[in-house]
Amino acid sequence: MGRIVTTKVNSDLADARSDQYQHNTVRPTIRLEYVPLSQAVLWDWVQNPKEHDIGGIVDSIQRYGFRDPPEYDGTLGSFVQGNGRVQALVAMRARGGDIPRYIGQTEDDWAVPVIFGADAESESAARAYAIDANNLVLSGGDLGFGEIMALYDKEQMAAIAALATEPMVTFDAEALSIIAGNKPEKEVGGLQRWAFVVEFEGEDDLLEELENLMGMYFMPRSKRKLMPEFFAAMVHSYCASQPVVIVE
Numbered sequence: 001m002g003r004i005v006t007t008k009v010n011s012d013l014a015d016a017r018s019d020q021y022q023h024n025t026v027r028p029t030i031r032l033e034y035v036p037l038s039q040a041v042l043w044d045w046v047q048n049p050k051e052h053d054i055g056g057i058v059d060s061i062q063r064y065g066f067r068d069p070p071e072y073d074g075t076l077g078s079f080v081q082g083n084g085r086v087q088a089l090v091a092m093r094a095r096g097g098d099i100p101r102y103i104g105q106t107e108d109d110w111a112v113p114v115i116f117g118a119d120a121e122s123e124s125a126a127r128a129y130a131i132d133a134n135n136l137v138l139s140g141g142d143l144g145f146g147e148i149m150a151l152y153d154k155e156q157m158a159a160i161a162a163l164a165t166e167p168m169v170t171f172d173a174e175a176l177s178i179i180a181g182n183k184p185e186k187e188v189g190g191l192q193r194w195a196f197v198v199e200f201e202g203e204d205d206l207l208e209e210l211e212n213l214m215g216m217y218f219m220p221r222s223k224r225k226l227m228p229e230f231f232a233a234m235v236h237s238y239c240a241s242q243p244v245v246i247v248e
Contacts, residue, residue: 049156052084065101
């Protein structure tokens with residue numbers, strides 16, 4: 001059963017640290033607090049574009065405990081991280097069973113550890129942080145733009161990109177323009193057109209390159225063969241409107 005543990009700070013150690021840093025300006029910011037689950041659900045970011053595997057999150061919490069607290073941003077008035085984890089807790093409590101490790105309990109509710117204090121300077125910055133926090137977890141591999149975008153609801157993500165006031169860490173201005181639905185443009189022979197060279201090996205590789213190019217994600221590769229006419233039409237339509245040079 002989860003429990004809430006409070007830690008008392010050693011006064012002598014605290015005094016020593018105070019003397020050590022007496023010439024510095026200390027600004028306490030981030031803190032961890034337990035709040036009732038019924039309150040935490042009210043901070044769900046309803047515009048969150050991230051898709052969630054709630055079943056997988058539930059399995060993880062059951063196996064490892066609730067080890068990754070959600071983060072509340074006062075500027076946004078919602079969680080910028082951990083929306084799916086809170087939703088998973090709601091599902092777990094509704095179906096009954098033991099309280100997960102590291103989840104506390106009040107008289108009639110579960111208590112969730114929540115990170116407070118690191119509020120963004122603007123709502124746009126808060127949204128950017130939420131997206132970057134998701135994307136950076138996946139960085140370092142070889143995921144393409146289309147594969148990253150498959151993690152998000154297209155319409156919600158387009159709305160966030162359109163409201164962005166500056167580039168994100170993981171999405172530059174050009175990427176945000178594509179996500180928002182604005183075609184990138186370039187001066188080519190007096191016309192506002194893009195010129196691309198796409199190199200590929202096989203159908204899957206071509207489709208992945210076109211995903212990156214178009215800022216779109218068609219569907220998982222396992223389902224592509226089910227709709228070859230759709231993909232052929234998409235590629236034909238795009239190539240007909242853009243000067244794309246395909247090199248096999």
